[in-house]
Amino acid sequence: MLLTSVQFNAVLDALEQILPFTAPADVCMSRLFREHKKLGARDRGIIAETVFGVLRALPKLKWIAGEYAGARLWLLAWHSAVEKRTLKELSTFYREDQLELAKEWKAKKLADAPLGVRAGFPQWIVEALQAEGRSDAEILELGLGLGQPAPLDLRANLLKNKRDALLEQLRTEHFQAEPTPYSPWGIRLGGKPALSRHPGFLGGLYEVQDEGSQLLTLLAGVRRGQMVTDFCAGAGGKTLALGAQMQSTGRLYAFDVSEKRLANLKPRLARSGLSNVQSQLIASENDQKIKRLAGKMDAVLVDAPCSGLGTLRRNPDLKYRQSQTSVAELNAKQASILASAARLVKTGGRLVYATCSILEAENSVIVDTFLATHPEFERIDVRTLLAKEKIDLPLDGPDLRMTPVKHGTDGFYAAVLQRRSMAAVADEVAAAEADLDAGNDSEAEVAAIAGES
Numbered sequence: 001m002l003l004t005s006v007q008f009n010a011v012l013d014a015l016e017q018i019l020p021f022t023a024p025a026d027v028c029m030s031r032l033f034r035e036h037k038k039l040g041a042r043d044r045g046i047i048a049e050t051v052f053g054v055l056r057a058l059p060k061l062k063w064i065a066g067e068y069a070g071a072r073l074w075l076l077a078w079h080s081a082v083e084k085r086t087l088k089e090l091s092t093f094y095r096e097d098q099l100e101l102a103k104e105w106k107a108k109k110l111a112d113a114p115l116g117v118r119a120g121f122p123q124w125i126v127e128a129l130q131a132e133g134r135s136d137a138e139i140l141e142l143g144l145g146l147g148q149p150a151p152l153d154l155r156a157n158l159l160k161n162k163r164d165a166l167l168e169q170l171r172t173e174h175f176q177a178e179p180t181p182y183s184p185w186g187i188r189l190g191g192k193p194a195l196s197r198h199p200g201f202l203g204g205l206y207e208v209q210d211e212g213s214q215l216l217t218l219l220a221g222v223r224r225g226q227m228v229t230d231f232c233a234g235a236g237g238k239t240l241a242l243g244a245q246m247q248s249t250g251r252l253y254a255f256d257v258s259e260k261r262l263a264n265l266k267p268r269l270a271r272s273g274l275s276n277v278q279s280q281l282i283a284s285e286n287d288q289k290i291k292r293l294a295g296k297m298d299a300v301l302v303d304a305p306c307s308g309l310g311t312l313r314r315n316p317d318l319k320y321r322q323s324q325t326s327v328a329e330l331n332a333k334q335a336s337i338l339a340s341a342a343r344l345v346k347t348g349g350r351l352v353y354a355t356c357s358i359l360e361a362e363n364s365v366i367v368d369t370f371l372a373t374h375p376e377f378e379r380i381d382v383r384t385l386l387a388k389e390k391i392d393l394p395l396d397g398p399d400l401r402m403t404p405v406k407h408g409t410d411g412f413y414a415a416v417l418q419r420r421s422m423a424a425v426a427d428e429v430a431a432a433e434a435d436l437d438a439g440n441d442s443e444a445e446v447a448a449i450a451g452e453s
């Protein structure tokens with residue numbers, strides 16, 4: 001069956017609220033479900049799936065039905081051209097003239113559409129990726145991967161149980177549970193079970209976290225008893241993973257500028273059993289409170305505020321809510337946060353810069369610019385770090401870049417930097433100066449020879 005009329009009307013209602021893109025889609029959905037208390041879990045699942053499907057496919061639906069067709073016709077395009085529903089099924093919800101349109105839409109060939117439509121990207125994203133040198137094939141692969149629904153990943157909380165024990169327990173409870181391919185703590189669940197009241201969740205045996213997110217925390221290489229800062233901790237997804245790797249020892253600072261997000265960390269911390277986390281609201285990346293920790297951290301994770309374009313599987317509306325202008329604003333913030341967070345890292349300590357963006361402008365460009373002005377930091381090859389952990393993750397370069405198609409995760413980026421000793425920096429400067437002198441000599445020699453002849 002297509003949808004019940006209650007479900008259909010709720011989908012339309014949701015789309016009309018979301019499509020102006022003035023608020024995040026998930027916030028609009030939660031509000032809608034609060035207002036329609038009578039909807040059961042199954043209804044909610046079907047409604048959310050349809051709404052998010054339409055949002056993911058919107059460039060295609062606009063190409064089929066028209067840029068300004070509106071929620072009802074885009075939904076018709078979704079049902080007729082993407083879900084391939086029959087006109088008979090659609091006749092419950094659409095007028096005769098609309099069904100005539102749907103008949104034409106069914107015949108449209110996607111192969112004839114522009115790249116952005118095929119990839120499911122608005123034009124600004126296609127242009128941004130092309131400007132970074134990505135080929136059409138790469139853009140298409142990326143777009144198609146990010147246009148799929150995301151799996152549901154858990155991170156076993158090693159403070160309370162082992163992954164294998166949790167896997168076994170979940171299977172006894174008839175969950176379809178498999179270990180994730182790369183993260184040593186990850187479990188991928190089949191279907192989309194609701195977990196918020198599950199005893200394992202309430203008891204802190206696991207957290208819901210994409211496998212890619214789990215791996216970012218592993219790159220910080222934290223150990224028992226260390227001093228660590230999660231500089232952009234938000235509601236603490238990565239803080240909790242870091243704290244568990246530290247076995248709840250040492251000190252883990254969770255900074256953020258958002259009081260609301262840090263407040264959301266509290267119940268998660270309570271469930272997790274961690275006692276080494278100190279959350280700290282900061283006014284900005286240059287807050288005075290940070291100064292006293294300068295040079296004290298073994299590891300600092302900067303999970304920078306970003307466009308979130310790597311999470312389009314979960315937040316498809318972001319591709320319409322971000323723009324080239326918002327990315328440029330984020331770039332300035334990202335550079336400033338990285339420079340400030342770097343001051344906390346002690347000699348030999350690690351600085352991990354991470355985003356959930358697919359744009360190099362938010363990723364390697366920020367890191368390369370930072371390194372160009374901070375010779376006291378050097379890049380570490382992520383492949384070496386992962387090999388030490390026996391994680392066989394295919395990567396093309398020294399930084400971590402994960403994508404749905406290549407790794408089955410959201411799109412993530414991370415670069416690992418290490419603070420070198422001042423002696424090493426001084427040696428390098430001396431060597432560079434010596435090179436320069438040698439260069440000058442040879443220039444002088446050339447000039448002398450030229451003068452002689």
Ligand SMILES: C[S@@+](CC[C@H](N)C(=O)[O-])C[C@H]1O[C@@H](n2cnc3c(N)ncnc32)[C@H](O)[C@@H]1O
Binds near residue numbers: 239255261285
């Ligand atoms: C990608 S989110 C962090 C997600 C979080 N690490 C997690 O795993 O759940 C980026 C965070 O940076 C925070 N942020 C924005 N500007 C900041 C700043 N100047 N200093 C520190 N945090 C900042 C945002 O409030 C947001 O929570």
